[in-house]
Amino acid sequence: MGVTPLIALPIEQLRRRSSTKWRSYADDVLPLFVAESDFPLAPAITRVLAEAVALGDTGYTPPRHAYQETFAAFCERRFGWQVDPAQVRTTGDVVMGLVEILRGVIAPGDGVVITPPVYPPFYDTVTEAGGIVRSVPLQVTNVGWSLDLDGIELAFQQGAKAMLLCNPHNPTGTVHSRESLTALASLAAQYGAWIVSDEIHAPLVRPSIDFTPFLTASDEAAARGFTVTSASKAYNLAGLKTASMVTASREPARILASLPMEVEWRTGLFGVLAGIAAYAEESDAWLDSLLVTLEQNRQIVADGVAALPGAEHRVPDAGYLAWINMQRSTIEGDPSKYLLHHAKVALNSGPTFGPEGERHVRMNFATSPEILHEAFARIAAAL
Numbered sequence: 522m523g524v525t526p527l528i529a530l531p532i533e534q535l536r537r538r539s540s541t542k543w544r545s546y547a548d549d550v551l552p553l554f555v556a557e558s559d560f561p562l563a564p565a566i567t568r569v570l571a572e573a574v575a576l577g578d579t580g581y582t583p584p585r586h587a588y589q590e591t592f593a594a595f596c597e598r599r600f601g602w603q604v605d606p607a608q609v610r611t612t613g614d615v616v617m618g619l620v621e622i623l624r625g626v627i628a629p630g631d632g633v634v635i636t637p638p639v640y641p642p643f644y645d646t647v648t649e650a651g652g653i654v655r656s657v658p659l660q661v662t663n664v665g666w667s668l669d670l671d672g673i674e675l676a677f678q679q680g681a682k683a684m685l686l687c688n689p690h691n692p693t694g695t696v697h698s699r700e701s702l703t704a705l706a707s708l709a710a711q712y713g714a715w716i717v718s719d720e721i722h723a724p725l726v727r728p729s730i731d732f733t734p735f736l737t738a739s740d741e742a743a744a745r746g747f748t749v750t751s752a753s754k755a756y757n758l759a760g761l762k763t764a765s766m767v768t769a770s771r772e773p774a775r776i777l778a779s780l781p782m783e784v785e786w787r788t789g790l791f792g793v794l795a796g797i798a799a800y801a802e803e804s805d806a807w808l809d810s811l812l813v814t815l816e817q818n819r820q821i822v823a824d825g826v827a828a829l830p831g832a833e834h835r836v837p838d839a840g841y842l843a844w845i846n847m848q849r850s851t852i853e854g855d856p857s858k859y860l861l862h863h864a865k866v867a868l869n870s871g872p873t874f875g876p877e878g879e880r881h882v883r884m885n886f887a888t889s890p891e892i893l894h895e896a897f898a899r900i901a902a903a904l
């Protein structure tokens with residue numbers, strides 16, 4: 522039996538939401554920017570949150586709960602990744618986890634590699650942790666993007682002590698190959714560097730693509746790596762504030778355990794309750810429906826971009842973000858500004874992802890086909 526797609530909420534309901542996506546622009550703008558999605562919650566999440574509200578279950582998050590075991594079971598089912606629940610700790614969100622782990626592995630002033638174009642907060646994450654950003658841009662190949670392993674090796678040789686890996690990568694949607702992750706782990710082992718892997722988009726990898734959780738790439742990856750992830754992207758739970766920090770060997774686990782107690786106390790109770798419901802087997806059918814919908818939306822985006830003069834993009838391997846290159850369009854300057862003004866479509870501005878993002882925009886396609894068609898019609902008219 523085929524999987525039924527998930528239907529996004531109608532725009533009148535979406536406009537009643539109070540989150541950033543729906544409250545940043547006037548009602549004549551279609552918001553396709555920040556990575557929130559427009560679908561109804563998975564039923565198990567709605568149920569558990571409604572019960573918690575009815576009970577007034579709004580206190581502090583206890584240190585141990587079913588979250589770790591449920592998360593580990595999800596990783597095994599979805600990625601064949603065996604996670605030890607005892608090596609999972611929680612915090613408020615993925616970015617907090619990245620900052621605190623970096624603080625645990627670098628000294629002030631150490632270099633930290635990032636690979637732009639990349640999720641803009643990575644820049645501040647490094648500086649907040651006391652590090653210095655060491656940019657090693659992704660390499661553009663004829664089949665997409667890949668890690669510049671020579672550039673990363675040079676950065677490690679020159680003293681960088683850690684790297685923030687984004688796998689799957691935001692904004693390009695690249696799922697890094699097992700070979701490149703294994704090679705990265707070898708470099709980390711050789712130079713004594715740490716890899717902190719942000720895998721928040723992993724549940725949204727296309728069914729046809731093989732995803733390698735970094736910690737499974739090799740023994741060296743397990744020895745030199747940390748993974749930070751959350752149910753917040755796939756299940757739209759960003760406001761509930763829970764993320765997982767995962768290790769797979771003794772030294773990284775010791776480092777996680779030595780972080781200040783406050784790091785775990787920042788975990789949101791609603792995020793834990795919703796996370797348990799999201800990772801439960803009961804919600805797999807909802808996630809499969811979402812993946813079918815995103816597959817359909819990727820096609821709408823591919824057709825829409827192909828019809829725009831001077832715009833190009835590669836279908837992402839994962840996630841619901843499209844990275845659109847507008848270098849050959851006639852728009853001068855930042856296309857997101859032009860399109861907000863002339864098409865009333867809000868997209869992310871490419872240069873915020875690093876200089877490599879000049880004249881690019883990022884489009885969030887986790888919405889209805891109607892909104893996507895309307896957005897492309899407005900953009901085409903504006904061009």
Ligand SMILES: Cc1ncc(COP(=O)(O)O)c(C=O)c1O
Nearest residue numbers: 556614615616640691721751759
């Ligand atoms: C790669 C990546 N990391 C982290 C985040 C934010 O996660 P959180 O809200 O849990 O900090 C996002 C949000 O889009 C993201 O794309």
